[in-house]
Amino acid sequence: MSTSTVTPQTRGSRFTAAAANYLDERTSISGAVKELGRKIFPDHWSFMLGEVALYSFVVILLSGTFLTFFFDPSMTEVYYDGEYMPLSGIHMSVAYHSSLDLSFEVRGGLLMRQVHHWAALLFVASIGLHMLRVFFTGAFRKPREINWVIGFVLFVLAMAEGFTGYSLPDDLLSGNGLRIIDGMLKGLPVVGVWISYFLFGGEFPGVEVIPRLYVLHIMLLPAILIVTLALHMVLLIVNKHTQFAGPGRTNENVVGVPILPHFAAKAGGFFFLVFGVIMLIATFFTINPIWNYGPYDPSPVSAGTQPDWYIGFADGALRLAPPNWDVHVFGYTLPFGILVPMIALVGLLVVVAIYPFLEAWITGDKREHHIADRPRNAPTRTAIGAAGVTFYAVMWAAASSDIMATHFMLTMEGVIHTLQALLFVGPVIAYIVTKRICLGLQKKDREIALHGFESGRIVRMPGGAYIEVHEQLDEYERWRLVSYTDYAPLMIRPNAKGRITATQRARAALSRWFFEDRIVPPTKGEIEHAKEHGHH
C-alpha cells in the first residue's frame, strides 16, 4: 500500500513499498484493499459455516478440473478391458469405462474422485447448516432479504450440480436416479412427456442425456454458481455481518476482526483445515463405489437405491405418497402419487425462499436489523423453523426407509406408516415444543437478569429462617440476556378510506399469532429495582 509510515527502511520493505506503489498507480487497487481489508468478521463459530461452504466449493473446483482431464461423457458402447476383474469383458458406455479408468488406472484418480464427491456432500451440508444459522438468528431480515434469496438460489444450484454430477458415471445407481427424475417429469400433466423427450433426446435413457448433463455440470451450472456466489459475497460486504448483542455491540456497528491482516491469515488456515478434513475422509472412506454398481442397464435395480443425501428429501417424499392415487379423467391419467409429493417439495422450497418477505409483512417491521437474534428471543420464528426442519427431516428419513427396516429389525410398512403420520404430526409437535422451550428459556433469562442465579449457598438468618443467596450477574452477562427487541402484535388500523380490509385483518391475526406469547425483557428500572432489593 502506498500509505507507509516513517520507519527505518530495510531493503525488503523498500521493495514492498515500491511494488505496491507501482501496482496502485496503475490499478488504483488501494481503494479496494482499504475497503475490503477493513471488512469486519465477528468471532462466533456459527458465522464460519458459510466459509466452510465456500472452501469446499474451491476444493470441488480443483478436484473437478482434474477429473475433466480424464472423464469422457461419450455414450459409445465398448467392452471393458481395464484392471477391475469383476467387470472384464462387460458391455458398457465410454462414460462408465472412463470413470472406471479414472478410478483404477489414473494415478491419484480415485482419490480425486472421492475428494470431489465428499467435498460435494460437505458443500451442500454446510450450505444447509449456514442457512439454518441465518434463519434461526433472524439474519435474513432487512437489509439482507435479497442475499437470503441469492443464498437460496445457491442452495438449489448446489443440489442441481450434485445431481448432474453423480449421474455422469453412467453406473447402475445413477441411471436409476435418472429414471426416477424421468418418471417425475412424465408425471406432469400435458407437458411432462414433452419435457422428458426434450431432456433425454427421445425415449429414456437414450444416448443424449449424459453428454448434456456433462455440459450442464461443468459449464453452465458452475458459471451461474460462481456469478451468484460473487453476488452473495458482494452483498455480504455491502450489508456487513450481523453480530450477537453485547456491550459495545449495537445495531449501528460491527465488532470483530478486520479481514487484513489477522482474519485473512486465519481464514487461509481455515481453508487448509477444511481441505485437510476432506482429504482425510476421501483417503480413508469409499464414496460412490461405481465398480460395485456396474454399468447402467434399465432392467436391474439394486436394493437400497438412494440418491445422495441432499436429494434424499425428494426421494422420501415419493416413498411417502400412498399407492393408488392415480385418477383417470377423459382418458388421461393424473398420477397424484407423484404430483402431490412434487407440489409439497416445490411448496417447501418456495416458502424457504420467500420467508423473509412473509415475516416482514406479518411483523410490519421495516427497520434495519444488524443484531442477530438469539433463537429463544424469537419463539414463533424458531418454532416455525423447527417445524420446517422436522418436515424436511421426515421426508429425508423416508428415503432410507428400507435401510431403517433392515437395520432396526422393523417392517417396511411400519416405517413408512409411522413416517407418513410423522410428516403431519411431527411439525406440529415440534412447533409447540420449541415455542414452549423458547418461552421457558426467556423466562429463565428474565429471572436471572433480575434476581441473579442461585449460588447454592444457604444462609440462616438471625430469626431462624433460611435463605439461599443469589449471585448477581456481571454487566456483560446481563447485557446479553436483556438486550432484545420486544415486539407487540400489530393493531388493526383502518386504511386511508377509513375501512378495515380483509388483508388488514389477516395480517393482524398473523401478527397476533407471531407475538401473542412473549416474554418482555426486563426494563432498566426493573433491573435497578431488583438490585436494590437483591442485597440480602
Added chain:
Amino acid sequence: MIGLLSTGGAYAAFGATATADETTAVSQSTLDEGEKLFAANCATCHGAALEGTEAGPSLHGVGAASVDFQVGTGRMPMAFDGAQAERKPVQFTDEQVKALAAYVASISPGPAIPDEEYLQGDTDAANGAELFRINCAMCHNVAGAGGALTEGKFAPPLGGVAPEHIYEAMVTGPQNMPVFNDMNLSPADKADIISYLTYVDDNSSPGGFELGSLGPVAEGLFIWIFGLGAVIAITVWLTAKAN
C-alpha cells in the same frame, strides 16, 4: 425301508444335475443318527414322517441341500416364530448336519448338496457379477449388503456366507427367496455368482472403508456426523477466546 432308501437314493443321485457324479453311498449308521437327530430336534414342528404340522411345513421334496442350508446356517431349529428364520450360531456339528440332510433326503428326495467343483470361487466373476445384478441385486443389493422386503421380511447380507450355502439357497429358495433352478441359472452360472461374491468378500474396497456398502445413506450420515462435526469442531477452536 430298504426299498425306499434305494429308490430315494437313486432319485437323489439323478435328481440334481449338479450332483450327478456324486455317488458316495450314505451309510446306514449315518441315516440312523440323522433319524435320531430329526426326531429330537425337528419332528415337533415338521412331523415325525416329515408330513408337517400346524407349526411347520411339510418337508416333502426338500432334499439334502435345503436341510444343509437351513440347519447349516443356524436358521433351523428356529428360535422363535418371526417374519422369517434368522441366521444364528449353528446348533449342530458338521457331521450332524450332514447326517440330518442325508436322512431327510433318504425319505424325501430333492436337490442335493452341491458338488465341490462349483464352489471354488475361481470362475468368471464378471459374468457372475452381471448375473448377480440382474437376478439377485434387487433384494440383496449390488454389493450383497442385503435389503428389506415386505412385512418385516428381508434379504440377508451375503458377506461371509459359505459358497455351498449360497448355492443351496439358489436351488432351494429358502424363506422368501425364489428358486433359481438349473434351467434358469446353469450350475456354471451359479458358480460364477459364487465367484463374484467370493471376490467381493476377499477384496476390500479400493477406495477405503466401505461404510457397510450401504451407499448414499451411509455416506450422507457420515458427512453430517463426522465431516461436518470435524469442521464445526475446527470453527469452535478457531473462534475460541484465549483464556
